[in-house]
Amino acid sequence: LLLESCSHHVACDDIGRTKIPRWISGFTGKKLEFDVVAGLDALPRPITDYALVIQCGGCMITRKQLHNRLLPAIKAGIPVTNYGMAIAYVHGIYNRAIKPFVKTDTDELRYL
Numbered sequence: 001l002l003l004e005s006c007s008h009h010v011a012c013d014d015i016g017r018t019k020i021p022r023w024i025s026g027f028t029g030k031k032l033e034f035d036v037v038a039g040l041d042a043l044p045r046p047i048t049d050y051a052l053v054i055q056c057g058g059c060m061i062t063r064k065q066l067h068n069r070l071l072p073a074i075k076a077g078i079p080v081t082n083y084g085m086a087i088a089y090v091h092g093i094y095n096r097a098i099k100p101f102v103k104t105d106t107d108e109l110r111y112l
Helices: 016-030 062-075 083-090 094-101
Strands: 003-004 034-037 051-055 081-084
Touching: 003 016, 016 083, 051 062, 051 083, 062 081, 081 083, 083 094
Parallel strands: 003 034, 003 051, 051 081
Antiparallel strands: none
């Protein structure tokens, strides 16, 4: 399930509708089914039908709206990630992307 918080004009090579599904399918080598829900529209199926929820940055909705949108998936034990982490993972740069947030044994500050 791909959740886009805004209802922007969809481009031909849209990140949520085209690129992410293509990249994930290529990464897994499987023919996967994706539902994309824009804005705060209702889900087309019960949340328990999904194996993964990928949420956009959520810049067009409030923190409370985002929390309420993701809570059913979290309560159902469905993994939730965001566009950036999913993209980083399928392109092999996930560890580098999270490196600034990983605690190390050294007190030395390091920047990417």
